[in-house]
Each structure stands twice: as C-alpha cells, then as structure tokens.
Amino acid sequence: MEKQSLTALVSAFARAYHAEHKEVKVFDDPLARLLISDEEFAGISGNMAKAAAFFRPGLSGSPEEALREVVDHQLSPTPLGRAAFTEEALEAAVRLGARQYLIFAAGYDTFAYRQPAWAAPLQIFEIDHPATSADKQRRIAALPIAMPENLHFIAADFREPDWRSRLLDCPAFDPPCISFCSLLGISYYLTKEVFRQLLSDIASMLPRGSSIVFDYPDELTFTDQAGQRAKKQVMMAAQAGEPMEASYSYAELERMLEEADLLIYKHLTPEEITDQVFHAYNNSQPDHPVTAFDHVHYVLAVKQ
Template identity: 70%
Template structure:
C-alpha cells in the first residue's frame, strides 16, 4: 500500500508542478501543491531530476531545467492528459443528466474541493483503499477547508467486492441515478479478467446512460515496437514491485466492453490526445512542448 500511495503522490506532484510552472495548462489542479508537504515536494523534485540519467542520458542543464525535462517528457503527460479528458467528459455528462460522480482509486484527486458551478449538484463518491483514503483525508484537513457536503469517502479494495457493499450502503448513493465513473490508472495493474470483473461489477449497479472513463495501454506496450517512454515506464513499474499486467488492442477492448453491456462513445490515441488536449499548452510553450504518452489510449464508454 505504501508503494501505491507513493505512486499517487508522484501523480499529485506532476499536477502541482505543471500548475505552478505554466499560465496556460493542460490541466490546472490548483490544489495539488497544498496536499504535499514542502519536504515531499522537494524530495520528489530531487529524485525526478536525478532520473534524467535514466530517462534522457544525453540531456544537460540546470536542476530546474532537468526537472522540467523529466516532468514534461516522462512524468506529467499521463496524469495531466487523462485528468483533462475525464473532467471534460464529466462536464458533458452532467449537462446530459448525470447526478453522481464515482472516482475509483481516487488517490489524491482534488475535484471535490475545486468543483465548478456545474458540479455543485453532483454527489461525489471517492472509492479507494482505506489506508490511502485516510492519508488523503489527513492531508485535506491541512487545507483548512470544510469538507464539501456532496463528497463521500467509500473505503474498499477494488480487487474485492467490499467496495460494492460499502457503496450500496451509502445513504446518498442511488443505483437508479445516472452516474459518471472514473477509472484512471487502473487497467495497467490488473490482469485482464480482474479488470473485466471490476468493470462488470460497476456496470451492474448503474442504470443505462451511465458512463465510464479510463486509460489503457495498447497492444504494442509489451513489445519492442513500444515507444521508448513506455518501455522505460514498464521497467520502472517492475523494479518498484508493481509490474504492469495487461495491454489491449482496440478490438479487444471493444469486445470486453460489449460483453459487460458497454459501448465505446469516445476513444483517443496518443496523437489525438496531443492534438486535442495539449494544443493550447503547446502553442503557449514552444520551447517546452509536451506529447501524450506513448502507447496509452483514453476511452469513454456508455452503458447500453
């Protein structure tokens, strides 16, 4: 669990660093920095800057330049891109009638504390491992901000069914209410059968018209044809004791979703992600362009 929390903290760092460094952002998480202590922020900064020897051994620059290169090239594209994709899709879903937002493996997501006006009528459920959820609540208490009345914490292990029992028992959760579900950063680390079972379990308790958003590694991820960044990400995950376990072709993912009563509504490849979600930032930062992560697709699926 400590490793999973560290992964979530590094994602929070990526969002915080991007928001602090740029006026025009891919995704502006204005609260992420406040969830990290100064010691954590500086520690992660130092470790990431030292990682240049692994990520781009030919690069030379100051500590700040090195940190930015590692962040923009390796660390930030996925946390920023998928968050931007998810929250843009969430806004559309709310306009179409979604009344509940389920964030699976919520980590240090801050949407509930920076929810825009269009999100005020949502009931927000953060579903995560009890240890991570408790640590996040401790960090949120340091913001000296009242817990939003529409935010609910649901403890549970996504590999088990306890999360489903806890969610269904929550007084403010209504299975008949159209919902929007975020499953970002999950598909990589579950065997295919386990990911399918999780998606099936979610779909089974939600009505027609509910949506799921997630990212997933494509079929080339575990092959020599994968991009350099993807290959290094695999090495890092394995060395950290969290090996990636699955990758999918579009056809395979489409079939999996159909079998659990879901249809793909929107699907973006890395080139499409860069063109659609990174353009404004790249136009504003020609010296620090960013591209979507190799071999990672984004998907929005709707229950039939």
C-alpha cells in the same frame, strides 16, 4: 498494498508542478501542491532531476532544467491529459443529467475540493484502497479547506469481492441515478480478468445512460516495439512496488466493454490526445512541447 500509492503521489506531484510553473495549462490543479508536504515535494524533485540521464539520455543543463524536462516528458503527460479529458466529459454528462460522480482509485484527486458551479447537482464518491484513502483524508484534514457536503469516502479494494457492498451501504449512493465513473490509472495495475470483472460489476450497478472514462495501455506496451518512455514507465512502476499487469488491443477492449453492455462513445489515440488535449499548451511552448504518452489511450464508454 498496505501503504498509500506512490504512483498516485507522483501523479499529484506532476499536477502540482504543472500548476505552479506553467502559464498556459493543459489542466489546472491549484490544490495538488497543498496535498504534498514540502519535504515530499523536494524529495521527488531532487530524485527526478537526478534521474534525468535515465529518462532523457544526453540531456544537459541545470537541475531545474533537468526536472522540467523529466516532468514534461515522463511524468505529467498522462496525469494531465486524462484529467483534462475526464473533467470535460464529466461536465457534458452533468449537463445531460448525471447526478453521481464515482471516482475509482481516487488517489490525490482534488475535484471535490475545487468544484465548479456546474458540479452543484452531483454527489461525489471517492473510492480507493483503504491505505490511500486514509492518507488522503489525513492530508485534507490538515488543510484550511472545508469538507464538501456532497463528498463521500468509500474505502475498498477492487480486487476484493466486497467492494460493491461498501458502495451500496453508503446512504448517499442511489443505484437508479445516472452516474459518471472515472477509472483513471487502474487498467494498468489489474489483471485482465480483474479489470473485466470490475467493468462488469460497475455497469451492472448503474442505469442506462451512465458513463465510464478510463485510460489503458495498448498491446505494444510490454513488447520490444514499445517506445522508450513506456519501457521506462513500466520499470519505474515495478520499482515502486506497483507493477503493471496488463495491456489491451482496441478490438479486445471493445469486446470486453460490449460484454458489460458498454459501448465506446469516444476513443483517443496518443496522436489524437496530443492534437486535441495538448494543442493550446504546445502552441504557447513551441520549444518545449508535451506529447501524449506512448501507447496510452483514453476511452469514454456509455451503458446501453
């Protein structure tokens, strides 16, 4: 990948659309819209409205209604749900003593620029592919936003063996310090061996009590039993040049984590995500509910 991630940009679009158009929010990211140019926002909006017949066959209505349906049904459930799950877990970890937040594949995440008061003790590390990291920094530099003093950029490709040295070379990174790590949207795009090694490498660098949050596609994702949303998401990722590589059963994932000295502290199925994360929003929008994405699960794991 020699240019910024298109899937990361679409995720930012979904967060921006939700923040601008919804009164009751699953997850509120008021800065996401600032990272997307008007031209990009209009282009994604138009393309998604035109694709409504693909994502929602039989749908009728105006382009605006089509866009809302595509965003709520296809684009936003995972970016919104996993962000809400992660930042709730992060707050709990900080209150228990975590002092470093490592955001792997940070993309266009905006946490560092909208830090709540409870994040004050944190050192934040945005770790991402050099192309996406450079594009993110270019976009931020063009905004009237002060660069947080506790934010550090680490340009690294997780598929390359030197990514750990790049993090360790950062003077602000303290390996003995309890850390919270987010690996959102990563497990889909790495082979199983690379993802297994990534989990092991991260865990080996951190002390007991550190935690990792990630989402993953289950073992039905690439089968005929997969839901239509999942099948279309696989197709869309491939067309964007970022094909999905792997899926996991719970038992397989549990073994993988145990090998890395990680234990599952919390695990949410799609049904549980809908009940817990989207409950308040759906009560406010009974005619247009949002449901968690087919076959996508969330995990909070803690190092023993």
